[in-house]
Amino acid sequence: MSDTPAPAGLERSASPRASRPARWVTAVLGLGVILLVLRGGPLPELVPASAPGERFSAGRAREHLRFIGAEPHALGSPRHAAVRDYLQARLRDLGAEVQLQRESVFAPAQGIPRSAANVENVIGRLRAKDGAKGTAVMLVAHYDSVPTGPGASDNGAAVASILEVARALQQGPALAGDVLILFTDAEEQLLLGSTAFAASHPWARETGVILNVDARGNAGPLLMFEVSPGGGWLVRRLAEEAPDVGASSLFTPAYQRMNNTTDFTALRQGGWQGLNFANVEGTQAYHTRRETVDAVSDGLLQQQGDTLLALTRRISREASVPQGEELIFFNVGPLRVHYSRSWAVPLALFWAGLFVYAVLRARLRKQLRLWAVVREALVLLFVGILASALTRLAWPLLRALQPAFRALSRSETQDNARFSLAVVLCVMAVMGVGLFLRRRAPVMELAAGGCVPWAVVTVVVSVISPGASALFLWPLAGMVLFLLWLGRRGTQPLTPWHVPLWGLAALPLLLLLPHVLSTLFTVLPLERALVASDLLMLGISLLAPGWLWLAGRGLPWASGGAALLGLGLLVSLAAGQRFDAQQPRPTGLLYLVDADAKTARWVSSDPVLNDWTRAYLGRDPKREAVDALPEVKGPFWSAPAPAPADDVRAPTVDSRVEAGEGGRRKVSLHITPSRQDAAFVDVQVLPGDAVVSARLAGVQATGDALRTRNAAQGVLLRYWVPSAGGFDLELELTANSSPTVRVGEHLYAVPAPVTQGLPARPEDSMPVPFGEGLDEGTRVTRTLRLDAASTAVSPSPVP
Structure with a gap:
């Protein structure tokens, strides 16, 4: 059979034939839909403190927040203890049963360094009235902050909201089920508090529903981004009680691939179902001094509280936790659409099959050529990949235009939305040029070619990921229906209203894609804008003929304008970037002491030094690796520092050696910090393959589970805020091994005599956000060798 259609079937090219009014109506309505989706629902108005007792009041919650988020309250700090005591007192005031769970916990699977700590979880329980046996609900938020910021948004706002929710529950209708309140400790230290609760607290053995609230920035609105397996019924309850909260089954697999975690990760493994909430905007302030009480909006507090209060009351009335149900769900304006996840593959196969049918029918009617459809698909993909690849240059271009961006520890700007818009415009510009070059292609071939990659x-x-399928499925359905309509018209000329019909077919994409793109641009580093731009270029390809119809022969001019506007936005970002007290530059400086050699040096992990750090490091610092700092990838800036005073000491290490099986040795180390205010003590064992197993805080872990891919790290353990009496570490070593152990003690301060005569940190700079560089302060290290030929360990002298 010949694959060459009759000329009549191909005479309709994708070049514009629609009337100008139809094009303008379609463009305006389409833009309106996009803006409506991006705007979302407004945050609720503040309910004042004078509101009835059964209502949640952001005004009352803010009073709690003013105390909790007033200043940094990192694990082990005096302010941390004050917040802990405040939470216990407020829960007792409400009539809750209150417990303080003190545990030593080691969670080697949570990350690197393998962390341990002494944690203090604050736990409360509101009993159901009159012995009611409804479903237990556990409200969870972590009360610790990072040392580099006051933590008003991460996670003081959630803690304050839960306190106000608990008060409203006590003054409202009688509880149908128990409500547990868990304020976890050491979440910022790799979920140690929630791990301790899940592992050993008796209430963790119960079953019920977790509602966890965290934060990724200091702005809203609230987003429900993770649901536990089998929690489809909770999605239905969320739609009933809080339809204004953004939620999508796409976010759970996307979040899990980002390697981020919250307390929800540790708690849901114990059998509880639940929902995970967070606000994710305002990431520039994340883990910095800009996470202030005033930066948290009343609308976010009100939305958090209204959502938690409504869900708690509704869920507690369930007689039991329903059987597991998996749903695909997403928001369409004020509505939430949800259906069974089991439908994902059948629906995808149905619409993909219908697309194949539409193409084959059009071929039989000589309306397209199969090889030409493949050609259009490949051309669009090539142009799209080129457009998306160019977005990789956006962040390097910004750094080239403005050296200040090279000094940042993360790829952020003072206006990330402007950067995202610049990327979108640049992708659209390149795609527009590619589409204009294909303007003579028959409309059926171009439309079908654009659908091919989307259908695949x-x-x-x-x-692979059914939860994310809705984003692709329903836009494909719209375009397939449009292809069927085009094919049914045969060789009839297109009417002036083919553009509005195309716009109607494009509606599913316009309703779903903009919100997803906005969220991806928000939560991903700007240097990873490629992920969002890939989605955008696929979406443009899917709607290929419509771009030509809307812009007509002015498409090259529109593309050029978009490119110039995108570049202009990047230039304006570069020109406007400056550091001041409101937009401080992150800088870090560490006083590193070698207790064995009694020497010290200044070390900085900053990409670029500023005047303040140069005052410490001098005019000619070295750029080198520092073996004593294995937790952060180097190289670092380094320069000699004043020698330590006699009171700057390393931890004390006491040891005992026992013979084990097969020539192995069991080495027991008792490590005591030199100061009670030590932030953490690191223990590094090199080489890592000398460790068969380790036991810390009562938890045994194999060497295979402790080692990392980076051989230079070996086995790296960190004990956060050890007690004054120290901690025990038991190592089982391979036969005939002689590993080196490096012990380091860290404090979030530098001895005053060392900094005498040197400038204080200026107002236009701030510490590097926690976890994104070296921790500031003083690190004192020492080494000892576990000699295989010895029957005892001979540590180096302690200064």
Whole structure:
């Protein structure tokens, strides 16, 4: 059979034939839909403190927040203890049963360094009235902050909201089920508090529903981004009680691939179902001194509290936790659509099959050529990949235009939305040029070619990650219906209203894609804008003929304008970037002491030094690796520092050696910090393969579970805020091994005599956000060798 259609079937190219009014109506309505989706629902108005007792009041919650988020309250600090005591007192005031769970916990699977700590979880329980046996609900938020910020948003706002929710529950209708309140400790230290609760607290053995609230920035609105397996019924309850809260089954697999965690991760493994909430905007302030009480909006507090209060009351009335149900769900304006996850693959196969049918029918009617459809698909993909690849240059271009961006520890700007818009415009510009070059292609071939990659992605995603399938499935459905309509018209000329019909077919994409793109641009580093731009270029390809119809022969001019506007936005970002007291530059400086050699040096992990750090490091600092700092990838800036005073000491290490099986040795180390205010003590064992197993805080872990891919790190353990009496570490070593152990003690301060005569930190700089560089302060290290030929360990002298 010949694959060459009759000329009549191909005479309709994708070049514009629609009337100008139709094009303008379609463009305006389409833009309106996009803006409506991006705007979302407004945050609720503040309910004042004078409101009835059964209502949640952001005004009352803010009073709690003023105390909790007033200043940094990192694990082990005096302010941390004050917040702990405040939470216990407020829960007792409410009539809750209150417990303080003190545990030593080691969680080697949570990350590197392998962390341990002495944690203090604050736990409360509100009993159901009259012995009611409804479903237990546990409200969870972590009360610790990072040392580099007051933590008003992460996570003081959630803690304050839960306190106000608990008060409203006590003054409202009688509880149908118990409500547990868990304020976890050491969440910032790799979920140690929630791990301790899940591992050993008797209430963790119960079953019920977790509602966890965290924060990724200091702005709203609230987003429900993770649901536990089998928690589909909770999605239905959320739609009933809080339809204004953004939620999508796409976010759970996306979040899990980002390697981020919250307390929800540790708690849901114990059998509880639940929902995970967070606000994710305002990431520039995340883990910095800009996380202030005033930066938290009343609307976010009100939305958090209204959502938690409504869900708690509704869920507690369930007689039991329903059987597991998996749903695909997403927001469409004020509505939430949800259906069974089991439908994902059948629906994908149905619409992909209908697409194949539409193409084959059009071929039989000589309306397109199969090889030409493949050609258009490849051309669009090539142009799209080129457009998306160019977005990789956006962040390097910004750094080239403005050296200040090279000094940042994360790829952020003072206006990330402007950067995102610049990327979108640049992708659209390149895609526009590619589409204009294909303007003579028959409309059926161009439309079908644009659907090919989208259809393939739809099927693949539906199989691999069904929760994300809706984003691809329903836009494909719209375009397939449009292809069927085009094919039914045969060789009839297009009417002036083919553009509005195309716009109607594009509606599913316009309703779903903008919100997803906005969220991805918000939560991902700007240097990873490629992920969002890939989605955008696929979306433009899917709607290929419509771009030509809307812009007509002015498409090259529109593309050029978009490119110039995008570049202009990047230039304006570069020109406007400056550091001041409101937009401080992150800088870090560490006083590193070698207790064995009694020497010290200044070390900085900053990409670029400023005047303040140069005052310490001098005019000619070295750029080198520092073996004593294995937790952060180097190289670092380094320069000699004043020698330590006699009172700057390393931890004390006492040891005992026992013979084990097969020539192995069991080495027991008791490590005592030199100061009670030590932030953490690191223990590094090199080489890592000398460790068969280790026991810390009562938890045994194999060497295979402790080692990392980086051989230079070996086995790296960190004990946060050890007690004054120290901690025990038991190592089982391979036969004939002689590993080196490096012990380091860290304090979040530098001895005053060392900094005498040197400038204090200026107002236009701030410490590097926690976890993104070296911790500031003083680190004192010492080494000892576990000699295989010896029957005892001979540590180096302690200064």
